[in-house]
Amino acid sequence: MLELPQQLINGLWQGAALALFAMGYTLVFGVLDIINLAQGATFMWGAFFAFICVTKLGWSLWFSIPVAMVGAGLLSILLDRLAFKPLRSLTSGGLVLWGGFIVLLVGMVGKWAFPVKTGITITGAAVMLVGFVLDYRSIRPLRIREVPHLAPIISSIGATFILVSLAINEFGAQVSRFPANLFPVKPYHITADAVISPIQTLVLILSLALMLVLSLLINRTQMGRAIRAIAWSERTSRLLGINVDYVIAQTFFISGALAGAAGVLLGLAFNRLEPTMGGEVELAGLTVIIVGGMGSIGGAAMAAFLVGMIRVLSVAYIDSSFRDAFVFALLILVLLIRPSGIFGRSKAVRA
């Protein structure tokens, strides 16, 4: 029992990081009713954005974290335009965007000499920019589709593959790490036996702060009102004059920025960045949003702490081999007793 305080700290700070990730996840689900499985890849790229800022550009960590969040947010918007929007409503701009994206990929992955490679990459990026603007300005899509629920899931899995492959191409499959001494390592003593390191403290504080900001954003601002309106009914919102595409882009930005923040923080805490790092948190995040109630932001935050604690306590008092088994047992239990999740409500009430 002596190690209980330490185990609670372990569970708490990891739950906090998981909450950041899961809130963005559940936000997109709440608004669009799609599960964005590429959230894990956005998480990974967020970590690598900060990595580039710190190692290649030599920026300070405090500046790199917001930059990485913005980077991940923009990536998330792009992801929406490439993987999800064409499924909702296809525009000619969307097709141009896709064409540019393919050219960009060819430019990034191909093995040509310096001017050719850069030329193709820049051309691709320019075409994408044009496509993006066209797509945004288009009033009447080529067609509005009613695609099955499975389609966005599949296209987000595809997006994950592309993003992970690009990261492997860029950084290699091995583990990268932030330079040592970026952050003090001397732990603070809570009790004689329980310690928390400065980076874990940062994770905890920053996560709680971002949770507060998010809840204010959703509940107290015009933008939050628009997001909630679209979650309730996209068609009605359109009739009321809400710029639905713009609000969806904002939603993806917030979701991506949160995932990016979680990526940087966990990357820093474990000092281990690799292209496949999104996989584990992806699965944990999925459990969290189902347990918390799909689309419920507060529920996701609470469930994240619950899952964090269960993971830690099952190791501490039962057996480390069964850690994930306990998490999924919780998932099944919740689904059996309350299929809408612990904090889940019906769609109308949720909005």
Add this chain to the structure above:
Amino acid sequence: MKARFFSFPTVLMLLFVCFAAIDVSSASAASASSLSGEIPIGAVWSMTGAAAVYGSSQKNASELAVDEINKSGMLGAGKIKLITEDDRSTKEGAITAFDKLIKEYKVVAILGPTLSNSAKAADPIAQAAKVPVLAVSNTAGGIVEMGDFIFRDSLSEMLVQPNTIRETKNKLGYKKVAILYGNDDVFTKGGYDAFKKALNDQGIQILATETFNKNDSDFSAQLTKIKGLKPDAIIVSALAEEAAGIMSQGRQLGIPDSVPFIGGNGFNSPKLAQLAGPAAEGAITGAAWLISNDTPGNKAFVEAYHKKFGANPDQFAAQAYTGVYILANAIKTAGSSNPTAIRDAMAKIKDMDTVLGKFSFDAHREPVHSPVVQIIKNGKFVLYK
């Protein structure tokens, strides 16, 4: 009745006898013109794919050894011709490479393949063709058991770990330990089995056995539990990346420096100290070879390797380098480039001077030489004293 005399099986048997006779005569013809011209030796390394990091140092070291042997005139008028194939770190690649080497290049012996997994798929081909195989990096069980033409110069985990435990126990006097291992990987699980047996044999109490999964990055729950049990040492069977995470998190949670992390072959990577930084200080592991060994020819090998490739050799390079010398020695003793003669000569190797130390094969074609125990000091592996 007359027709029966030349029945089909009989004809077939006669044919076989004829072919066998031709085979024997051609083989003896080869040995008559022995050790002149080129002696083709195959090498199968993982030069691309997951194990490429090991394959490249094996390729470098084997080329270095062949150059040295050909220059020194060790084989008289004979020259070794090394034919290197890439198995892309896959079983299929290894099978294709073995086929090609045996049928197309008619090699007299094969070095490799890099991975135990590939060896299990490809070695039977060489066994069937009676071409000796010398594995230089396979440490899993069930390799030499595949047949009497399969040898290895790489010590298995089962041989290295007991030595590590014995030496560290003698010096540190620990009585109770905790174990942490990856339970979803053949290699780390195998390392755990070897450690567990060694610990039981030497009467060391195991306080707790904790597990983790491949690609886990958080070990704090397991380590907190271990910390509460106050072990004298922590045994870790993990690959370098996970081991680095375990060490940094363990030290951060306040496991004192007097409790060392002791590991298996997975620790044998410069990456460990690189990733874990100061937390890797004092980590102990067993190994087949150490760069600062004072074994015969080791210094010259390290210097020659560094000069030629601009990097220090690792254990995999040393074992591949030794492998070429073992084959050359067997060819010289056999006085022939007949694969069976080479196999027989190789099986008799005793107390040969190599960079790994005094080297012998036991009755099961397993290597016999003393492993070393090393410790990380100032970010580098040095001999544990």
